[in-house]
Amino acid sequence: MTEPVHTACPYCGVGCGVVVQPDETIKADPLHPSNRGRLCSKGAALAATLDDSTRLTVPTVFGREADWDDALRLVADRFRETIAAHGPDSVAFYVSGQCLTEDYYVANKLMKGFIGSANIDTNSRLCMASSVAGHVRAFGEDVVPGVYEDWDEADLVVLVGSNTAWCHPVLHQRLQAARSAHGTKVVVLDPRRTATAETADLHIPLAPGSDVALFNGLLSYLYRTGKVDAAWIDRHASGFADALEAASAVTVEDRLCLAGEFALGQRPVGSPSLVAKGRSPAGMETTIETVAAECGVDPEVLETFFDMFAKTERVMTVYSQGVNQSSSGTDKVNAIVNCHLATGRIGRPGAGPFSVTGQPNAMGGREVGGLANQLAAHMRFGDAADRAALRAFWKAPALAETPGLKAVELFDAVLDGRIKAIWIVATNPAASMPRAGRVREALAACPFVVVSDCWPTDTSALAHVVLPAAGWGEKDGTVTNSERRISRQRAFRRPPGQARPDWRQFAEVGRLMGWADAFAWQTPAAVFREHAALSGHANDGRRVFDISAMADVDEAGYAAMQPFRWPLPAGSSSEGGRLFAKGGFPTSDGRARFVPTPYRPLPRTGLLLNTGRIRDQWHTMTRTGLSPALMSHTPEPMLAMHPADAAAAGIVQGALTRLTTAEGNVLLRAELRHTQRHGEVFAPMHWTDLFASTGPVGRVVSAAVDPISGQPDLKATAATAEPVTVYFHGLLLRRTGGALSDICHWVRVPVTEGQMYRLAGLRPLPVGGELTRFASALLDLPAGTEWLEVSDKRRGVLRVAAVSDGALEACLFLAADASGLPNEAALIPMLGAPVPDATRTKLLAGRMYDATAAEGPKVCACFGVTRDAVRHAVATHHLASVQQIGVLLRAGTNCGSCIPELEEIVRDVRMPAG
Numbered sequence: 001m002t003e004p005v006h007t008a009c010p011y012c013g014v015g016c017g018v019v020v021q022p023d024e025t026i027k028a029d030p031l032h033p034s035n036r037g038r039l040c041s042k043g044a045a046l047a048a049t050l051d052d053s054t055r056l057t058v059p060t061v062f063g064r065e066a067d068w069d070d071a072l073r074l075v076a077d078r079f080r081e082t083i084a085a086h087g088p089d090s091v092a093f094y095v096s097g098q099c100l101t102e103d104y105y106v107a108n109k110l111m112k113g114f115i116g117s118a119n120i121d122t123n124s125r126l127c128m129a130s131s132v133a134g135h136v137r138a139f140g141e142d143v144v145p146g147v148y149e150d151w152d153e154a155d156l157v158v159l160v161g162s163n164t165a166w167c168h169p170v171l172h173q174r175l176q177a178a179r180s181a182h183g184t185k186v187v188v189l190d191p192r193r194t195a196t197a198e199t200a201d202l203h204i205p206l207a208p209g210s211d212v213a214l215f216n217g218l219l220s221y222l223y224r225t226g227k228v229d230a231a232w233i234d235r236h237a238s239g240f241a242d243a244l245e246a247a248s249a250v251t252v253e254d255r256l257c258l259a260g261e262f263a264l265g266q267r268p269v270g271s272p273s274l275v276a277k278g279r280s281p282a283g284m285e286t287t288i289e290t291v292a293a294e295c296g297v298d299p300e301v302l303e304t305f306f307d308m309f310a311k312t313e314r315v316m317t318v319y320s321q322g323v324n325q326s327s328s329g330t331d332k333v334n335a336i337v338n339c340h341l342a343t344g345r346i347g348r349p350g351a352g353p354f355s356v357t358g359q360p361n362a363m364g365g366r367e368v369g370g371l372a373n374q375l376a377a378h379m380r381f382g383d384a385a386d387r388a389a390l391r392a393f394w395k396a397p398a399l400a401e402t403p404g405l406k407a408v409e410l411f412d413a414v415l416d417g418r419i420k421a422i423w424i425v426a427t428n429p430a431a432s433m434p435r436a437g438r439v440r441e442a443l444a445a446c447p448f449v450v451v452s453d454c455w456p457t458d459t460s461a462l463a464h465v466v467l468p469a470a471g472w473g474e475k476d477g478t479v480t481n482s483e484r485r486i487s488r489q490r491a492f493r494r495p496p497g498q499a500r501p502d503w504r505q506f507a508e509v510g511r512l513m514g515w516a517d518a519f520a521w522q523t524p525a526a527v528f529r530e531h532a533a534l535s536g537h538a539n540d541g542r543r544v545f546d547i548s549a550m551a552d553v554d555e556a557g558y559a560a561m562q563p564f565r566w567p568l569p570a571g572s573s574s575e576g577g578r579l580f581a582k583g584g585f586p587t588s589d590g591r592a593r594f595v596p597t598p599y600r601p602l603p604r605t606g607l608l609l610n611t612g613r614i615r616d617q618w619h620t621m622t623r624t625g626l627s628p629a630l631m632s633h634t635p636e637p638m639l640a641m642h643p644a645d646a647a648a649a650g651i652v653q654g655a656l657t658r659l660t661t662a663e664g665n666v667l668l669r670a671e672l673r674h675t676q677r678h679g680e681v682f683a684p685m686h687w688t689d690l691f692a693s694t695g696p697v698g699r700v701v702s703a704a705v706d707p708i709s710g711q712p713d714l715k716a717t718a719a720t721a722e723p724v725t726v727y728f729h730g731l732l733l734r735r736t737g738g739a740l741s742d743i744c745h746w747v748r749v750p751v752t753e754g755q756m757y758r759l760a761g762l763r764p765l766p767v768g769g770e771l772t773r774f775a776s777a778l779l780d781l782p783a784g785t786e787w788l789e790v791s792d793k794r795r796g797v798l799r800v801a802a803v804s805d806g807a808l809e810a811c812l813f814l815a816a817d818a819s820g821l822p823n824e825a826a827l828i829p830m831l832g833a834p835v836p837d838a839t840r841t842k843l844l845a846g847r848m849y850d851a852t853a854a855e856g857p858k859v860c861a862c863f864g865v866t867r868d869a870v871r872h873a874v875a876t877h878h879l880a881s882v883q884q885i886g887v888l889l890r891a892g893t894n895c896g897s898c899i900p901e902l903e904e905i906v907r908d909v910r911m912p913a914g
């Protein structure tokens with residue numbers, strides 16, 4: 001590489017452009033319309049993930065290295081044999097919103113067009129399925145009406161179940177800039193007081209799962225206060241009366257009562273006239289108080305929000321996993337959309353519902369029909385004309401006629417033997433699926449499991465065939481972000497070893513299965529051209545998704561392609577913009593649909609486990625877990641609990657805590673926080689078997705799904721928590737990585753020169769020779785390494801330092817209580833460094849406990865500034881702003897991801913006690 005390469009960040013759906021310099025330093029792209037020069041902590045640390053040392057580089061078949069031809073021939077043969085013996089529905093693909101559009105297109109074509117089954121589903125089922133279903137119900141097609149400029153132009157932004165400060169940081173920064181420029185108001189609806197809520201004008205800590213009640217209440221309020229735009233509804237939508245009726249029944253009792261008043265047949269129908277004539281359906285009054293009680297919030301706060309929404313024309317409602325990942329996720333989406341349709345606030349500058357996408361290509365995957373219930377190019381299973389058009393376009397011998405199994409059902413079908421061969425690509429379901437233990441059982445029982453990934457994972461550990469995939473920076477293709485903007489990802493380095501792009505793997509298997517012509521592409525540009533042509537095929541304005549203007553793009557054009565927003569039909573020269581302000585919905589009559597969303601409260605017993613993300617980790621940590629800087633923000637899997645719940649369970653700050661659900665249990669460190677509601681705990685989704693002994697929290701998350709979208713509710717599992725007896729505490733540093741055996745509880749933290757493991761003994765420390773064996777298993781030293789030991793059995797203390805070629809190779813400290821362990825921050829730099837005798841003695845004498853070196857979690861990952869250092873500086877220098885912190889400590893001056901936390905510290909430190 002001699003010239004800078006413009007590409008897109010591989011993490012979240014904001015879709016930021018980055019520029020990679022010839023020396024592989026990575027900076028924000030100042031010209032990319034999605035980020036205009038901004039980046040977050042994860043984007044800023046991308047270079048650290050380019051280390052090849054732990055990558056998968058060679059295909060393996062039944063644990064042995066194989067060449068690509070043999071591996072792919074085996075895959076093709078086993079799929080063909082399974083289909084011949086048991087039919088096309090006996091095989092499946094499980095793919096990912098982290099596939100590029102070209103990868104995704106080829107996988108979907110192979111399964112739905114040629115194998116003849118729709119058993120291809122994707123991790124987008126866990127992520128976007130409720131938004132997809134909600135969009136289809138309301139608009140007729142899965143379309144996000146708004147654009148990023150709306151974030152600049154809105155006067156009110158309502159963030160529902162969306163921790164944008166951590167999960168869509170660059171959009172969050174854009175919103176903060178808009179607030180400074182013209183005072184945009186921000187309201188956050190989230191049961192937790194998140195970093196996002198900290199920065200908002202109003203935070204409504206609603207009860208989990210109560211969003212439908214809240215937005216139903218809002219619809220009813222808009223109606224009562226005369227804010228409904230009857231003229232717009234009359235022209236562009238239908239079903240208002242039914243939606244209003246359902247919205248007006250807040251509780252079960254109210255619903256029963258309403259059912260009596262609106263006997264079937266007597267319902268007010270033809271919504272617009274109902275509103276136009278000003279008829280108020282009797283008995284349908286919902287009060288602020290009833291809604292507030294249902295949502296567990298202060299009625300005054302709720303009214304403030306309803307009033308703000310009612311009065312503000314430029315209002316945008318942004319939502320993500322607090323909405324989608326819910327057993328009422330699709331209704332949550334439609335309850336939100338109903339309020340925007342009712343006011344005609346859609347597709348106008350600064351106004352509309354806005355589903356932010358999670359993964360870099362969540363949107364692209366939906367364009368190619370990656371979900372089991374979709375066809376390619378937004379065509380539908382339920383439409384015979386669409387099926388005929390697709391069959392003809394692909395010359396498909398066996399186009400699937402009906403939807404396939406959705407993720408949770410799909411893995412159930414693997415477990416019960418209906419599915420006998422599965423190919424998993426760019427996703428780690430053994431960690432990220434709910435009931436992950438059951439998914440592991442399913443994969444262990446499955447006769448043939450293929451996994452394509454860049455790194456070893458909990459899932460690849462269960463595969464018969466592991467295919468090394470070319471990753472970010474090593475492959476070419478396109479991704480689509482939250483605002484329908486298609487950007488190029490460009491290769492700037494060679495894949496390590498024999499790693500190959502996913503689309504090539506699928507295309508080769510398609511050819512080997514006998515469909516040489518249909519899978520003959522030689523370049524990703526050729527795949528993209530076919531995808532673009534299909535989007536315009538038999539379309540004539542029936543489907544909004546149309547990028548047929550790109551159907552003839554040549555290799556040079558594809559190489560130079562600039563980011564553009566769809567729709568971009570053949571003949572159009574300007575990119576897509578806001579949609580639906582003047583109607584024109586892709587339904588049979590061009591009208592949007594109001595959808596009645598009767599409220600279904602969550603069943604509640606004990607604690608409710610909410611799971612989600614932390615600022616600096618990405619999902620199952622295969623990439624972000626490589627960066628010590630990103631690890632420093634939250635180095636250990638934790639369980640956030642309200643102090644009162646903790647006290648009731650006898651759990652103290654920092655206690656190792658067992659969280660138990662119907663699915664099993666995991667061990668997490670308790671973090672007592674007033675930001676949690678009573679009765680609700682939160683755990684991050686990120687840790688896996690490779691990072692902690694109890695593995696992913698997904699093992700204990702239930703798999704209740706939304707009845708319409710099939711998306712699992714990952715935010716509400718009934719749970720109990722209890723403290724765990726810890727017999728000893730330990731700290732291990734070593735050069736080698738990997739999982740430890742299960743002799744104690746451990747959490748692995750990558751550090752600059754190796755790995756650090758925090759240990760907790762769940763059984764008493766062994767004695768005598770057993771103790772030596774125990775220590776040696778942990779140290780994992782090459783034979784013959786010198787090893788010095790100091791032990792004080794009476795105090796239950798063991799200290800070991802192993803030196804190789806004069807440098808510290810490993811060290812282990814065990815103590816009866818945590819205060820007997822050395823300071824981590826002082827120890828970490830010693831790993832791999834030369835250790836003079838004096839230091840060794842000091843180490844073993846235990847004189848490494850210097851409290852002044854105490855570090856603690858880092859708030860600014862870019863400059864390694866700890867939370868304590870910021871608190872100290874704010875207090876002693878009387879700092880009043882984030883800017884002042886930046887001047888003194890540099891924190892917050894690079895990517896800006898920590899700004900919400902810095903603001904929180906300023907507020908916290910400067911707030912008078914009480």
Ligand SMILES: Nc1nc2c(c(=O)[nH]1)N[C@H]1C(S)=C(S)[C@@H](COP(=O)(O)OP(=O)(O)OC[C@H]3O[C@@H](n4cnc5c(=O)[nH]c(N)nc54)[C@H](O)[C@@H]3O)O[C@H]1N2
Pocket residue numbers: 012013127160161162163164166167168189190191192194206207208209210211320321322323326357358359610611612613614615616617618619715
């Ligand atoms: N740092 C980081 N950023 C990421 C990712 C990552 O792994 N790490 N992943 C990306 C992906 S794929 C996705 S999908 C997005 C997800 O982005 P977000 O949706 O913002 O992230 P989550 O933490 O999953 O959940 C959001 C919030 O929903 C709240 N919530 C839970 N239950 C309810 C409820 O009943 N009602 C409401 N209103 N809120 C509720 C939770 O408390 C949580 O704060 O992030 C993307 N960005």
Ligand SMILES: Nc1nc2c(c(=O)[nH]1)N[C@H]1C(S)=C(S)[C@@H](COP(=O)(O)OP(=O)(O)OC[C@H]3O[C@@H](n4cnc5c(=O)[nH]c(N)nc54)[C@H](O)[C@@H]3O)O[C@H]1N2
Pocket residue numbers: 096097098099123124126127128321325358359425426427428429431432433434452453454455457469470471472502611612613618619620621622623685697698701714
């Ligand atoms: N409890 C709980 N569980 C959740 C969630 C939650 O909030 N709570 N959120 C859900 C959501 S929204 C999502 S999106 C999922 C994410 O869950 P996963 O998709 O399982 O998580 P990732 O770690 O992103 O997995 C992506 C995998 O693809 C690999 N990879 C990266 N690039 C490539 C490539 O180009 N080719 C190939 N073949 N492999 C590649 C990575 O190494 C990694 O192993 O998790 C879901 N699970």
Ligand code: SF4
Pocket residue numbers: 009010011012013014015016035038039040041042043044167168169170171
């Ligand atoms: S906000 Fe951060 S993670 Fe998301 S695309 Fe931009 S740089 Fe990447």
Ligand SMILES: [Mo]
Pocket residue numbers: 126127128358359
């Ligand atoms: Mo996601």
